[in-house]
Amino acid sequence: MTETSPRPLRVLAAMSGGVDSAVAAARAAEAGHDVTGVHLALSANPQSFRTGARGCCTVEDSRDARRAADVIGIPFYVWDLAERFREDVVEDFVAEYEAGRTPNPCLRCNEKIKFAALLDKALALGFDAVCTGHYAKVVTLPDGSRELHRASDTAKDQSYVLGVLDERQLAHAMFPLGDTLTTKDEIRAEAERRGLAVAKKPDSHDICFIADGDTQGFLAARLGRAEGDIVDEAGNRLGGHDGAYGFTIGQRKGLRIGHPAPDGKPRYVLDISPVDNTVTVGPAEALDVTALTAIRPRWCGRAPEGPGTYTAQLRAHGGETEVTAALEGDELRVAFTEPVRGVAPGQAIVLYDGTRVVGSATIATTTRRDRTTAPTA
Known part of the structure; x- marks a missing residue:
């Protein structure tokens, strides 16, 4: 309208x-x-x-x-x-x-x-x-x-x-x-x-239904304390947590790891496994995502036919990145022209053609860059 x-x-x-x-x-x-x-x-x-x-x-x-x-x-x-x-x-x-x-x-x-x-x-x-x-x-x-x-x-x-x-x-x-x-x-x-x-009047921000802004406390009150391990990419235990739900992919602060990485560089959350209640951390370059699969696509108009080149936005206040995307059955397959970081299952990916919003889908899985054959960031 x-x-x-x-x-x-x-x-x-x-x-x-x-x-x-x-x-x-x-x-x-x-x-x-x-x-x-x-x-x-x-x-x-x-x-x-x-x-x-x-x-x-x-x-x-x-x-x-x-x-x-x-x-x-x-x-x-x-x-x-x-x-x-x-x-x-x-x-x-x-x-x-x-x-x-x-x-x-x-x-x-x-x-x-x-x-x-x-x-x-x-x-x-x-x-x-x-x-x-x-x-x-x-x-x-x-x-x-x-x-x-x-x-x-x-x-x-x-x-x-x-x-x-x-x-x-x-x-x-x-x-x-x-x-x-x-x-x-x-x-x-x-x-x-x-x-x-x-x-x-000040602008609204944060999550309206979390009164004190403490998302982790809000989740803990509803999901309970669930102790688990924080591990590195090789599975070595580095520390513990009170609930894997308190972490997000790409998180750097609040990891409560008692000792630094061997190279002295910061570590980030790479993976959250609710099955074994484990949080995996590692270097920033391990966050590089080259492709993803998204589910529940919703189109702002007619669904695109065949593969196409678009720009994608992955966060409400994030920038755009170039992608190729194609609908395969009920799944959206997306490949990034350049690797991106901070991409987590559950987030929405929104596709654009210029200023036009093509549609959105919920990220289900991501593909990380193979660091054995590709240079690190």
């Missing part, structure tokens, strides 16, 4: 309580659309989520969203999606770490909550589109199909966490900030001009 639709639409604006979603709702209303604001209650105990003007999920965020809706002059409601959020995002997050993978809960929330549960409910109630404060663009082609593109301001682009949206969802998505070539300070200045009290 393009932001410059020729006819007024019934728009449901998801208002987190932050400045971006408030300005997005205001712009949609100013464009002549019939806008209704909604705040998603995602916790049965909102006090347990982050507080302190984080812009996501707390009681104060709900109040900030309501005040913004009042200033804009649009109806406002709070919808309880706590149970759905717990099942689709929080429990998925815990299960992925338990299995030795590294999930992205914000991407999962966009897929399962904002553009599945919320959109389905909006369409059932007669709304035409869901509006959010994401920085991304939906482009409508002459044949009526839609494409998802990076935001005009690539520094603020959030298309990576929207790479899970399919063509049906894109047809009902509205991102009024996507064409904004302005700084965040200018967005805040616009909010202030509009009389929105959230103009100076």
Whole structure:
């Protein structure tokens, strides 16, 4: 759904309580659309989520969203999606770490909550589109199909966490900030001009459902203490841990290894094995990944036919790298032009063709560079 639709639409604006979603709702209303604001209650105990003007999920965020809706002059409601959020995002997050993978809960929330549960409910109630404060663009082609593109301001682009949206969802998505070539300070200045009290509210970050920011403590409380070994590539025990779920591929700090590597260089987490509760560490060059297999592909439009050359993004705030990719059955096979590091099962890989988002998939396995025949980094 393009932001410059020729006819007024019934728009449901998801208002987190932050400045971006408030300005997005205001712009949609100013464009002549019939806008209704909604705040998603995602916790049965909102006090347990982050507080302190984080812009996501707390009681104060709900109040900030309501005040913004009042200033804009649009109806406002709070919808309880706590149970759905717990099942689709929080429990998925815990299960992925338990299995030795590294999930992205914000991407999962966009897929399962904002553009599945919320959109389905909006369409059932007669709304035409869901509006959010994401920085991304939906482009409508002459044949009526839609494409998802990076935001005009690539520094603020959030298309990576929207790479899970399919063509049906894109047809009902509205991102009024996507064409904004302005700084965040200018967005805040616009909010202030509009009389929105959230103009100076800090941005949200980290994981909203982990109140104190202690991911390892959050997981330990749910998965329990599970002592295991930290070993080197040869299987030699270097130390111990309280739960393999507390580590991520590429991690350097907090390994609690009592003695340095023989060459004196830092060691990194190379592998996490939930089967034997073992964490393997080694040198940085052992992290070099040359290829991967990804599952559960989701296409932002028609699925590509045959192998193709794309750029790929592997983290929400990461850069792009050139790849070749091909769909083989239900799996996406990806080869990197140059080795990359910090690639972990559970992460999402998002493919781009220029600024267009082709689609995304969840990394299942990786292939490391053979250091016996290839030079080290």
